[in-house]
Amino acid sequence: MATPLAATPAESGAAESAAARTALGTAEQLALFRTMVEIRRVEEGLVRAHQNGLVHGACHTYVGQEAIAAGVCAHLRPSDVVFSTHRGHGHALAKGVAAQEIAAELFGRETGCSHGRGGSMHLFKPEVGMMGTSGIVGPCILLAAGAGYSFRLQRTDNVAVAFFGDGASNNGAFHEGINMASVWDLPVLFVCENNQYATEVPYHTVSRNPDVAAKAAAYGLPSVIVDGNDILAVHAAAGEAVRRARGGGGPTLLECKTYRTRAHSEGMRDAGYRTAEEVNAWKERCPIKRFRSHLLEAASASSAELDQVEREVDALVANALAFAKDSPWPDPAMVTQHVYRSEGRAGGSVG
Amino acid sequence: MGEMTFVAAAREDLDEEMARDPSVFVMGQGIGARGGNFNTTMGLFEKYGPERLRDVPIAERGFVGMCTGAAATGTRPVVDFMFVDFILDAMGELINQTAKLQYMSSGRLTMPIVLRGCYGIGRASATHHSGAYYPIFVHLPGFRVAVPTTPADAKGLLKTAIRLEDPVLFLEHKSLLNTKGSVPEGEHLVPFGEAWVARRGTHLTAVAIGSMVPRTLEVAGRLAAEEVSVEVIDPRTLAPLDIDTILESVHRTGRLLIVDETYAPCGIGAEIAAQVVDRSFDDLDAPIRRLNGLHTPIPYSPPLEAAVVPTTEAIAQAIRDLLAE
Numbered sequence: 001m002a003t004p005l006a007a008t009p010a011e012s013g014a015a016e017s018a019a020a021r022t023a024l025g026t027a028e029q030l031a032l033f034r035t036m037v038e039i040r041r042v043e044e045g046l047v048r049a050h051q052n053g054l055v056h057g058a059c060h061t062y063v064g065q066e067a068i069a070a071g072v073c074a075h076l077r078p079s080d081v082v083f084s085t086h087r088g089h090g091h092a093l094a095k096g097v098a099a100q101e102i103a104a105e106l107f108g109r110e111t112g113c114s115h116g117r118g119g120s121m122h123l124f125k126p127e128v129g130m131m132g133t134s135g136i137v138g139p140c141i142l143l144a145a146g147a148g149y150s151f152r153l154q155r156t157d158n159v160a161v162a163f164f165g166d167g168a169s170n171n172g173a174f175h176e177g178i179n180m181a182s183v184w185d186l187p188v189l190f191v192c193e194n195n196q197y198a199t200e201v202p203y204h205t206v207s208r209n210p211d212v213a214a215k216a217a218a219y220g221l222p223s224v225i226v227d228g229n230d231i232l233a234v235h236a237a238a239g240e241a242v243r244r245a246r247g248g249g250g251p252t253l254l255e256c257k258t259y260r261t262r263a264h265s266e267g268m269r270d271a272g273y274r275t276a277e278e279v280n281a282w283k284e285r286c287p288i289k290r291f292r293s294h295l296l297e298a299a300s301a302s303s304a305e306l307d308q309v310e311r312e313v314d315a316l317v318a319n320a321l322a323f324a325k326d327s328p329w330p331d332p333a334m335v336t337q338h339v340y341r342s343e344g345r346a347g348g349s350v351g
Numbered sequence: 352m353g354e355m356t357f358v359a360a361a362r363e364d365l366d367e368e369m370a371r372d373p374s375v376f377v378m379g380q381g382i383g384a385r386g387g388n389f390n391t392t393m394g395l396f397e398k399y400g401p402e403r404l405r406d407v408p409i410a411e412r413g414f415v416g417m418c419t420g421a422a423a424t425g426t427r428p429v430v431d432f433m434f435v436d437f438i439l440d441a442m443g444e445l446i447n448q449t450a451k452l453q454y455m456s457s458g459r460l461t462m463p464i465v466l467r468g469c470y471g472i473g474r475a476s477a478t479h480h481s482g483a484y485y486p487i488f489v490h491l492p493g494f495r496v497a498v499p500t501t502p503a504d505a506k507g508l509l510k511t512a513i514r515l516e517d518p519v520l521f522l523e524h525k526s527l528l529n530t531k532g533s534v535p536e537g538e539h540l541v542p543f544g545e546a547w548v549a550r551r552g553t554h555l556t557a558v559a560i561g562s563m564v565p566r567t568l569e570v571a572g573r574l575a576a577e578e579v580s581v582e583v584i585d586p587r588t589l590a591p592l593d594i595d596t597i598l599e600s601v602h603r604t605g606r607l608l609i610v611d612e613t614y615a616p617c618g619i620g621a622e623i624a625a626q627v628v629d630r631s632f633d634d635l636d637a638p639i640r641r642l643n644g645l646h647t648p649i650p651y652s653p654p655l656e657a658a659v660v661p662t663t664e665a666i667a668q669a670i671r672d673l674l675a676e
Contacts, residue, residue: 114457134448149426176410184405339454341458
């Protein structure tokens with residue numbers, strides 16, 4: 001079965017054209033590079049840990065999609081909020097959750113960002129605006145719209161971001177959420193990471209229209225399609241959308257065409273729904289590799305500088321994994337803590 | 352103390368809380384300028400405007416998910432479902448998000464959201480507008496459940512509900528909305544987890560819920576003429592449940608009847624009975640009896656509808672039977 005590869009607009013020279021538009025200084029570009037490398041290296045570390053039995057349950061990696069989290073979150077403040085998906089390690093890292101807290105959470109330890117109650121699919125760090133990854137496809141769209149409603153009532157200029165995949169775009173939550181955000185001009189950025197498969201179901205088999213962004217027209221909000229493997233293109237489009245939201249101009253639907261190059265979840269059979277050729281073609285479009293080439297060609301950074309960034313990230317990730325492994329398990333005696341906030345007869349079999 | 356209806360008392364409280372706290376807002380269908388299908392927000396739109404009395408599209412899942420996101424980010428939504436049956440379209444959001452975000456965030460997010468709706472059998476509203484559903488919410492960790500039966504409790508429990516940091520299902524029985532009673536003015540807070548002993552008695556304890564409270568009180572009043580002394584307990588909140596007040600009463604009476612219009616299997620009565628047996632088996636002089644709504648969708652035709660819920664005759668008979676044990 002041939003799956004249309006494509007979906008990457010202006011593929012040849014996309015990085016160059018975005019680079020021509022970018023007004024980013026070297027430090028900012030290096031920061032984007034560092035974020036992407038950190039996401040990649042953390043994921044690779046978690047994959048090994050999963051294979052060694054240190055990560056329990058499911059582990060959905062963000063490998064191949066790093067440019068999107070990095071490019072969007074670069075525009076966010078700690079008081080802005082992100083609601084994410086089952087494939088959310090990258091969003092948490094880019095939003096400022098420390099690698100060691102994410103690793104410890106996946107290891108099931110007390111020092112994890114959700115104190116061991118969440119795991120890969122429930123990463124929470126409200127202190128930096130990371131409002132949770134999720135095991136259910138769709139709700140993040142509604143939660144982000146609701147956060148936008150709060151920000152409006154509170155008269156702040158904070159922005160809410162929902163990251164979700166193409167799979168969510170056929171779910172009612174998408175349609176209900178962007179409709180309400182649009183009609184009430186809420187300060188929300190809806191980021192669809194169209195990696196072309198909802199779990200293992202190809203998008204073109206469940207949507208007549210190949211572009212998620214086209215659905216925005218039905219609800220009267222602006223939308224943009226970008227090459228999700230081009231960090232500068234994502235960064236530029238997200239910047240405009242965040243500015244619009246912060247300035248009271250309402251929500252935007254940003255569709256980033258991309259691809260996950262690992263299996264849906266670690267340990268799952270990754271065959272029968274896509275070809276090795278397709279996967280390999282997308283590996284060639286690796287957003288990190290592309291950005292590295294661009295930085296070198298544009299003489300924005302030297303090879304030694306980029307190597308140095310990678311070495312620093314490697315050390316950070318090694319420390320994070322060691323921290324996770326050495327961290328204590330949560331205390332089972334505290335397992336019902338936080339079911340309720342308010343005082344009262346919270347325990348027991350009823351209430 | 353003023354005399355007012357149940358719905359007016361709850362509305363007075365909502366008005367007070369919206370005036371006190373600008374983060375309180377309401378979402379629902381027709382709750383804006385129209386004032387709510389059941390008059391739950393009548394007159395408030397003029398005072399607080401469209402942002403805080405937000406009419407929404409018919410998308411329960413959508414606006415419940417939104418209000419959950421709002422509650423997690425510092426505001427205090429009151430979702431007005433009109434008929435509580437409509438909450439079913441939002442169950443995935445409620446169970447997986449609303450009820451779990453506090454826990455999954457290890458208490459760093461709070462969830463101050465009130466889910467209010469009118470419920471219950473008795474107005475030929477047919478099966479999609481007559482349900483109750485509260486046992487489902489009692490079963491799930493994360494929710495509080497309030498079922499007030501008097502105007503004073505409608506006001507006092509709603510005030511507590513709005514101020515709690517936890518999700519609260521706040522249910523208003525359609526047959527009680529226009530009943531009148533005296534209501535304290537201003538700061539009237541009824542705590543959750545404290546039952547109201549609606550009538551003192553010595554021969555038998557009847558725990559009644561929602562619309563079954565006035566019905567059971569009517570029966571108890573009638574039976575007093577026959578020298579039968581029934582204690583009637585209204586739990587007021589089902590999560591948390593004030594089991595201690597029930598146990599104390601059963602300790603004195605030795606007999607327990609539970610009257611509830613919702614279904615028997617895995618229901619509130621089953622839970623109360625199990626807890627009483629667990630903790631006070633030796634206090635019981637007779638088996639525990641339950642009266643429930645029949646295990647069927649609610650029919651439309653008035654005589655069919657009336658046949659579904661426990662009648663005063665059935666309650667009286669159950670009491671006599673229990674006393675004969």
